[in-house]
Amino acid sequence: MNPPRVLMVAYHFPPLAGSSGIQRTLRFVQHLPALGWEPMVLSADVRAYERTSPDMDADIPAGTVVRRAFALDTARHLCFRGRYIGAMARPDRWVTWRFDGVRQGLRLVRTYQPDVLWSTYPIATAHLIGHALHQRTGLPWIADFRDPMAQDGYPSDPVTHRHFLRIERHAIESARFSVFTTPGAAAEYRQRYPHCADRIVVIENGFDEPSFAEAESATPDRTSLQPGCFTLLHSGIVYPSERDPTQLMAALASLAQQGVIRPGSLRVRFRAAVQDALLRQLAAEHGVSDYIEIAPPVPYRAALQEMLRADALLAMQASNCNAQVPAKVYEYLRAGRPIVCLSDPVGDTAGVLRDAGVELHARLDDAQDIANTLKQMLDREQPLALPRAEAVRRASRAGRAQALAELLARARRPD
DSSP, X not given: OOOOEXXXXXXXXXXXXXXXXXHHHHHHHHHGGGGTOEEEEEEEOGGGOSOBOGGGGGGSOTTOEEEEEOXXXXXXXXXXXXXXXXXXXXXXXXXXXXXXXXXXXXXXXXXXOOXXXXXXSSSHHHHHHHHHHHHHHOOOEEEEEESOSSBTTBSSSHHXXXXXXXXXXXXXXXXXXXXXXXXXXXXXXXXXXXXXXXXXXXXXXXXXXXXXXXXXXXXXXXXXXXXXXXXXXXXXXXXXTTTOOHHHHHHHHHHHHHTSOOTTTEEEEEESOSOHHHHHHHHHHTTOGGGEEEEOOOOHHHHHHHHHHOSEEEEEEOGGGTTOOXXXXXXXXXXXXXXXXXEOTTSHHHHHHHHTTOOEEEOTTOHHHHXXXXXXXXXXXSOOOOOOHHHHHHTBHXXXXXXXXXXXXXXXXXX
């Protein structure tokens, strides 16, 4: 007897590079077979990806069906003299994926007869495909939102905002379950859609233990990244609003003026931040360029090895994202290094790290608070707390996949 099957609609999938969002779908695909489910993936044509890398291709289990539908990036493929028609990028720049995505999805349904559909944001077009396949096949659908979609001021374009509201409403009301990665996001949507509250659930992000085990075995040398210089590592994208580093730069300037730090004693390394020009500009404006290092992207396991050797790891999340937790936070927990959390104390990011035993917290928008926390970090007389082992164990993606397998089984059953 064949195991039940799930058709997973996901834009973020290898060989896409440069986004931690790839990990969620990829690790579900890895772990679900051991839990009695056969996953297959409907993704976008590789040409739609801005950057690609083969470093995680081998993580896709052998024999996994991966179908790629025609898709273009409007901003790169359908622009003229650097401009494009706004309607061609709503709800997102990859809306062209929708049309062949539905066609290819229907072919997969006919050929493999999956038992459940699953689509995942943050590319809204994935939910358009999931909804269309659900309507045309009648298969139960799980809409994996991860984070909130339509929010106050996001998307900033009012027409796109209306698109997001319509997509999320159709998904919440039509899907058998809607999944969010944080309690705050789930609570927000239960309040927004009270008639669907019992079908809104939480499956957090996590870390991949086999990847960390491989990174550890390849990193016998655990000495500091820069011996004699304390390295505070931020690994991943720096968003100008959601992870605004302005007050961090101001805090560094204050510490330098006080003589607490000097060039060569502290370096904040931004790995694969994307906003390199912004970081350089802010560092120059505050006179702290000597304390900032901007590093290019590296393969996934090399990024994990870097986390394992950092003196401390930096998490940033603004109050406008209180219902979100950066996926990188869970990898930080597994890395077993001290963590500095710059966030709103009532937000989910601060809550996850506080519950894990992280003690170094400051508001992202408060330079003095950040300076005080960095002083505490640099106080060599006080050993820095590490994440608690139990919190790390709970954050494994294997456990998250178990939760998804149970949800898939519930979705198969009639209401």
